[in-house]
Amino acid sequence: MSRLLLLFFFYLILSGQTNYKNSEKFYKAQPNTEGQLIYEEMGCVMCHGHQGMGDGFLSAGLNPKPRDFTSYEEMKLVPYQSMYSAIKHGIPYTSMPAFQLTEKQIDDVISYVKSFLTENHITMTTCANSPRVVSLENIDIEGPFKIEIDKMNYVETSINGKQLTITPKLVSLLKAYKKDRKSMLRVHINLIKEENNKKDYLAIIAMRLGNCLK
Ligand code: HEC
Numbered sequence: 757m758s759r760l761l762l763l764f765f766f767y768l769i770l771s772g773q774t775n776y777k778n779s780e781k782f783y784k785a786q787p788n789t790e791g792q793l794i795y796e797e798m799g800c801v802m803c804h805g806h807q808g809m810g811d812g813f814l815s816a817g818l819n820p821k822p823r824d825f826t827s828y829e830e831m832k833l834v835p836y837q838s839m840y841s842a843i844k845h846g847i848p849y850t851s852m853p854a855f856q857l858t859e860k861q862i863d864d865v866i867s868y869v870k871s872f873l874t875e876n877h878i879t880m881t882t883c884a885n886s887p888r889v890v891s892l893e894n895i896d897i898e899g900p901f902k903i904e905i906d907k908m909n910y911v912e913t914s915i916n917g918k919q920l921t922i923t924p925k926l927v928s929l930l931k932a933y934k935k936d937r938k939s940m941l942r943v944h945i946n947l948i949k950e951e952n953n954k955k956d957y958l959a960i961i962a963m964r965l966g967n968c969l970k
Contacts, residue, residue, distance in 0.1 A: 791868025
């Protein structure tokens with residue numbers, strides 16, 4: 757490896773370290789995300805309701821009725837891809853219509869839909885070489901809790917006191933960008949508590965991992 761290349765990698769690691777200090781915080785109140793705007797302005801509320809409980813004013817006459825977005829038991833049956841396809845193409849034989857939204861808008865509104873499971877939801881963007889720190893100050897992490905990652909090969913996490921560090925796995929990400937021909941990949945990191953077989957979402961972090969090395 758040439759010395760220049762080595763220096764370059766060293767620089768990447770260092771620049772990652774600088775970002776490392778910026779820590780992200782959960783707000784107590786639900787942030788007014790882009791997803792919320794879409795949810796409210798595209799009429800999702802009419803059926804799915806303001807709190808996502810499936811109790812919008814149109815829902816009484818629907819069969820099947822929209823499910824309860826606040827219930828983990830219901831939502832664990834609905835993976836990201838089904839939500840994506842439901843919004844993009846509608847669901848046949850139900851009143852769920854198709855929406856003309858961009859990929860990003862669909863992702864935002866799905867994040868918002870998922871946030872009905874918990875108040876604590878943030879979306880953040882980072883580079884494949886930059887770890888991010890999230891402060892868990894406002895999260896109730898007393899007692900045992902678990903970290904669930906939907907794409908295990910994209911990131912790893914570690915907890916230090918009330919700080920959660922999310923470190924992108926650079927090598928497998930570089931492979932995934934190439935394989936999927938994408939310059940941005942998504943991962944969801946959920947903090948959950950399990951009691952009597954019931955899962956409670958403490959926090960959901962939706963992370964976009966950009967390929968900034970190109
Ligand atoms: C006219 C009523 C109506 C509107 C408007 C509507 N939905 Fe739906 N939606 C439904 C019904 C009914 C279902 C299917 C329920 C089922 O089978 O679980 C559904 C299903 C879904 C699902 C898949 C989850 C599942 O139950 O399989 C998602 C995600 C969703 N809707 C999001 C949205 C979003 C986001 C919007 C607005 C951009 C929206 N919906 C607008 C009625 C509606």
